[in-house]
Amino acid sequence: MEAISGMDATFIYGETPTQHMHVGSVAVIEGSLEFETFKKTIHSRLHLIPKLRKRLVMVPFSIDYPYWVDDPDFDIDLHIHRIALPSPGSWRELREVASTIFSEPLDRNRPLWSFTFVEGLDSIPQVPKGSVAIISKIHHVAVDGMAGAGIMSLIFDMTKEVKEIPPPRPYRPAPIPNELAMMLRSTISFAKTPLKFPKLISEAVSATVKSGMITRTRSLELPTSPFSAPKSPLNGIVSARRKWNSAILSLDRVKALKKIMDTTLNDVVLAICAGALRRYLLEKKKLPHKPLVAMVPISTRTEADGNTSGNQVSSMLVQLATNVEDPIERLQTIHENTVRGKTYQQAIGAKTLANMAEAVPFGIANQAARVYSRYNLSKLHNPVFNVTITNVPGPQFPIYLNGHQLLAVMGMAPILDGMGLIITVLSYNGLITLSPTSCAKTMPDIDTFTRYLRESANELEAAILEHQKKGVKKKKPKPTKAKSDKFFEHIKKFIKANPEAIYPNSGVYQFHITGAVPSDWKLDFNKSPGTVRKSKAGTADVTLTISDQHLMRIAAGKLNVQTAFIQGRLKVKGDTAKAIKLGKILSLIPDLT
DSSP, X not given: OEEOOHHHHHHHHTOOSSOOOEEEEEEXXXXXXXXXXXXHHHHHHGGGSGGGGEEEEOOGGXXXXXXXXXOTTOOXXXXXXXXXXXXXXXXHHHHHHHHHHHTSOOOTTSOSEEEEEEEEEOSOTTSOTTEEEEEEEEETTTBOHHHHHHHHHHHSBSSSSOOOOOOOOOOOOOOOOOXXXXXXXXXXXXXXXXXXXXXXXXXXXXXXXXXXXXXXXXXXXXXXXXXXXXXXXXXXXOOSOEEEOOEEEEHHHHHHHHHHHTOOHHHHHHHHHHHHHHHHHHHTTOOOSSOOEEEEEEEOOOGGGTTOOBOOEEEEEEEOOTTOOSHHHHHHHHHHHHHHHHHHHHHHOHHHHHHHGGGSOHHHHHHHHHHXXXXXXXXXXXXXXXXXXXXXXXOSSOOEETTEEEEEEEEEOOOBTTBOOEEEEEEETTEEEEEEEEETTTOTTHHHHHHHHHHHHHHHHHHHHHHHHHHHHHHSSOOSSOTTHHHHHHHXXXXXXXXXXXXXXXXXXXXXXXXXXXXXXXXXXXXXXXEEESSOOSSOSEEEEEEHHHHHHHHTTSSOHHHHHHTTSEEEEEOHHHHHHHHHHHHTSOOOO
16 A cells, blocks of 8 residues: 655546546557557556556545555456547547547546557558557556656667566555555554644745845846736636647757757747747737746656656746747747746755645645635636646657557646646657647637647747848958947946945956957956956956857846856856845946947
C-alpha cells in the first residue's frame, strides 16, 4: 500500500464528468507492427512500471489521501484495445479518433491507463502506408511529463534490436487492505501532518526573505501574480467532449530562431503560441486589452528521482504579450517575462511550492474541489491564467518499438473549468509538436487554431530572418565608434546638470564595451559631480562588461539592468555594495531617445 502525495491528490479530487484528469499521447509507428506483437511487448515490460498494475482505493470518510494498491484482478485485455482507422485513413480521421478516445474517462476501479492500437494509417503525408498509431491514456495522478518520458524509455528501444528484458517474477498481488487497516494507517499519517508545518513555515519565511532581497538588490518587477489574467473565451466552463490536434514543426528551425534572437527554445515556443492565440481571438473580436497569461509547468524532478512515476512539478506564470502586434517585440517581451518568472520561482523554490500541498487537510481538499466545480465558482473571479503551455523534451534520435521506428509523438493533457486550453509541446528526433487540447464548447474550431500555430511559426521565422538580414546590411559600413559612446556622453551631461545625484565615495567604475568597436569608459563617482572619461581605470571598485548592443537597449529603457545581469549579458565583478550604488545613480538618468 502506497499513499499518493498531496499534489497527486489534486488530480483525483478535481476530476468530474467533464474534467477528465488523464494525460495522453498519439505515437505514430512506421511499418506493419502487429497487434499481438505490441500487446506481448507491453505485457513483457509491465513489471518495470509498477503503477500499471496498481489501482486506487479511497480512504473511508476521506481522512487521508487515496492509496495505491495491487489490483488482484488485473487483466491486460481491459487496457489494450484495437481499432481500425476509418477510410481513407488520413490525419483528419486520426485526430477525430484521438479526440473521441481522450473524451472517455478512465475507470477508477482498474489501473488508470489504456493503450489503443490504431491500424490503417494509409493517407498521411510522410507516413508509410500501413503504419499504426498508439493512442495512450494514463491518469495524471500516476505520472507527470518527465515521468511519462521515463515510461516511454522503458517501452521503446534505442535501436532496432529488441531489448532483452529479464522475465518478471510471477505476479502475486498483495491483498487489498480492509477499511479498518486503512483508517489506522491514515490516522497515523494525519497525526504527522502538524509536524510538517514548522518546516514549511521556515521554508516560506526563507523564500520570502530571499525574494525580497532580489526585489531590493536587483530592482526586478514582481512576476505575474495569480488571478491577474484577463477574462477570455478560453476560461469558461468546459464540456466533456474533447477536441485535439497537433502542429508539427522542424526542431532545427525553432532552434535557429532561438540562436539568432539569443533567447531560449521555450521562449520561441511561447511566442509561437502567443501569435496563434492573438490571431485566433482577434478574428473573434475577443482579444483582451491586457496580455494573456500562460501557466508554464516546471519539473522539480531530480536525477535521484530517476524514472519514478508520480507528479513532481511546480509552475510559473508568464505574460504572453498578446497585446503586442510585432512578432519580434512579442518574443523579446516574453523572454524578459520568463526570466523574471524563473528568478522568483528559484527564490521560492519549486519543491517548497509543491510541498505546501502536503499540509492541506485531506477532507477539506476533497470537498473544496467538489464545491468549486459543482457551483461553477470559476465564473466569479478572474482566471489564475488563460492557457497552459507545457514543454517536455524527448530523445533527439530515433527510438523503436519491437524494431519499428517511432516517427512522431504528440501529447494531450487535461483541461478544467476556467482553464479550457492546454498546449502540450513535445520534441523528438528533430521534430517539435505543439498539440492543443480543448473541448467542443471552448474551442470547437481547434483545427483552425492549430493551423494558426503553424502560420505563427512561419510569421515569426520570416520576421526574425528579415530582422537578421537588415542587421547584416547595417554592419556593412564599418562603424568608427561604439553606439554606446552616446550613452556615456548622456551620463556626463546628466551629472553635470545634477551634481547632487553623486554622493561622496560612491565608487570608481570601469566599463568594458564589446562589439564591432570595443571601448572602455571610466566613471569616477567618488567626488561630486564625478567624471566620465573614455579610458581604462588603473583600479576600479567595480568592473562591468557588456556588449554595445545590449548597453544601448538598457540606455533606451528596453532592457532592465538586472534582467541583463541575470541573463549573463551584463557581467559584474567587484564590490557588490558599490555596484548597487551605481544602479541607483543610473536609475536617475532619463532614457536615451
